[in-house]
Amino acid sequence: MPKFVCLCEEITIEDIEKVIREEKISDLETLKRRLRVSMGHCGGRYCINLLLKLYPKLFGESPRYKTSEELHIPKPRPPVKPTILAKFLDEVSE
Numbered sequence: 001m002p003k004f005v006c007l008c009e010e011i012t013i014e015d016i017e018k019v020i021r022e023e024k025i026s027d028l029e030t031l032k033r034r035l036r037v038s039m040g041h042c043g044g045r046y047c048i049n050l051l052l053k054l055y056p057k058l059f060g061e062s063p064r065y066k067t068s069e070e071l072h073i074p075k076p077r078p079p080v081k082p083t084i085l086a087k088f089l090d091e092v093s094e
């Protein structure tokens with residue numbers, strides 16, 4: 001049974017480990033660009049925390065003493081929460 005890290009993009013831990021190993025990826029931003037991890041409809045709210053927990057296993061070092069810039073944590077893009085499009089239409093028509 002596959003162990004999903006990113007449910008939105010259906011990316012498993014095996015997918016991530018394979019790409020890191022084969023392409024020598026060393027940060028989360030590159031991983032995001034390569035696999036689309038954290039680019040699903042939840043904006044990474046689920047998988048970023050899981051990736052940070054897996055960080056020592058994936059990259060061989062603890063993220064504890066690094067800043068978010070040093071970790072290259074993907075930033076959530078708006079809309080942060082799923083939004084009903086009718087809300088935007090109401091704002092436009094007012």
Ligand code: FES
Nearest residue numbers: 006007008040047
């Ligand atoms: S679980 Fe990864 S983007 Fe939603």
